[in-house]
Amino acid sequence: xxxxxxxxxxxxxxxxxxxxxSQVNIKPGSVLGLATGGTPVGMYKELVKMYQDDEVDFxxxxxxxxxxxxxxxxxxxxxxxxxxxxxxxxxxxxAKDSMHIPNGKTKDVDQECYGYDQAIYNAxxxxxxxxxxxxxxxIGFNEPDITFESGTHKVTxxxxxxxxxxxxxxxxxxxxxxxxxxxxxTIMQSKKILLLANGESKAQIIDKMLFxxxxxxxxxxxxxxxxxxxxxxxxxAAQYIEHKVK
Ligand SMILES: N[C@@H]1[C@@H](O)[C@H](O)[C@@H](COP(=O)(O)O)O[C@@H]1O
Numbered sequence: 297x298x299x300x301x302x303x304x305x306x307x308x309x310x311x312x313x314x315x316x317x318s319q320v321n322i323k324p325g326s327v328l329g330l331a332t333g334g335t336p337v338g339m340y341k342e343l344v345k346m347y348q349d350d351e352v353d354f355x356x357x358x359x360x361x362x363x364x365x366x367x368x369x370x371x372x373x374x375x376x377x378x379x380x381x382x383x384x385x386x387x388x389x390x391a392k393d394s395m396h397i398p399n400g401k402t403k404d405v406d407q408e409c410y411g412y413d414q415a416i417y418n419a420x421x422x423x424x425x426x427x428x429x430x431x432x433x434x435i436g437f438n439e440p441d442i443t444f445e446s447g448t449h450k451v452t453x454x455x456x457x458x459x460x461x462x463x464x465x466x467x468x469x470x471x472x473x474x475x476x477x478x479x480x481x482t483i484m485q486s487k488k489i490l491l492l493a494n495g496e497s498k499a500q501i502i503d504k505m506l507f508x509x510x511x512x513x514x515x516x517x518x519x520x521x522x523x524x525x526x527x528x529x530x531x532x533a534a535q536y537i538e539h540k541v542k
Contacts (some may be wrong), residue, residue: 297445297523299506299541301422301534305494308530309338310428315526316343317352319424319488325356327416329425330384331436332361332376335492336428340383346375353389358419359410361397362427362436363477374464375400375534376379397475398448405476409448425486429493432456433501433514437477440513444481475512480518489522494530502529503536 302308302389316339316462320326330336346352361376370377377397385395390538394417402408416422427435432454434440439454444477452474483489493502506527517524 297456297506297520297522297527298400299534299537300357300526300528301538301541302528303377304416304530305338308356308494308528309336309371309494310514311528312336312339312490313346315490316426316529318344320352320354320357323539324353324422325358326423327358327419327426329362329422329483329486330359330361331382331426331428331492332379333428334361335494336426337383339426339492343384346385350415354388355441356389358394359390359396360416360419360422360478361481362425363401363475364398364400366398366405366474366476370400373468391401400476405450408445408514412448414509416482422486424488424490425483427489427491427516429491429498429501429505430457431460431501432496433505433516435480435483435491437475438480438483438515440515442480442512444480444512444518446485447475447482448478449510451475451477461471482516484518484522488524489519489526491516491519491525491527492529493527496532496535498529499535502533506537507540511514512534 364376368375399408432440438452458471462471464473504514510520512516
């Protein structure tokens with residue numbers, strides 16, 4: 297595992313964008329796993345800049361997003377489908393049918409989940425999966441006490457997650473209570489993982505995830521067992537680990 301500590305959010309975002317762009321430059325047909333939330337917004341901004349400056353070309357890339365609220369319509373500005381258009385897809389040249397996000401208004405959740413994992417498999421698996429982390433250690437929407445063996449599935453959001461994500465909605469009651477998320481198995485099958493975190497609110501969980509017990513109670517702790525993980529954290533999020541990694 298490589299741990300990169302940056303001075304601030306902007307540097308974290310630049311570093312992460314460079315790593316994603318390098319993946320695409322080395323393998324133009326890369327399959328990227330993408331994340332949402334506040335953390336990767338800066339990384340997407342940097343990637344758009346790099347695309348505009350001809351430093352990276354996404355025309356052969358395939359993308360799979362980690363998760364989507366359920367139920368939610370793609371036109372809802374809080375859907376992750378909307379987020380991805382807004383922050384990345386509308387600004388770059390990924391082919392329309394190469395972008396995948398779980399369908400938040402499917403009538404057949406089981407088929408949607410099965411089909412999603414199947415599509416990842418058919419694309420050759422995820423080359424690089426970008427992750428953020430919830431303050432409770434969730435990745436995607438895999439909340440504490442999840443089974444590590446799960447593929448894409450429907451999850452019920454923890455109250456802590458609903459409260460954390462309420463900042464994006466007008467009212468807390470508007471936050472959907474469920475989501476469709478890649479499972480821990482899906483995530484662990486990615487060839488490489490890039491996890492980003494910034495700010496003091498993530499400091500404790502970053503320490504637990506990296507140096508605590510590997511347990512379903514802290515879903516991200518399983519990443520300790522993945523052979524190719526890069527963690528990019530700013531100083532604030534790294535405050536409890538800085539002395540342990542030097
Ligand atoms: N499902 C998403 C995760 O993919 C994200 O990593 C996490 C942290 O979000 P943020 O980056 O806004 O702190 O919470 C959300 O609930």
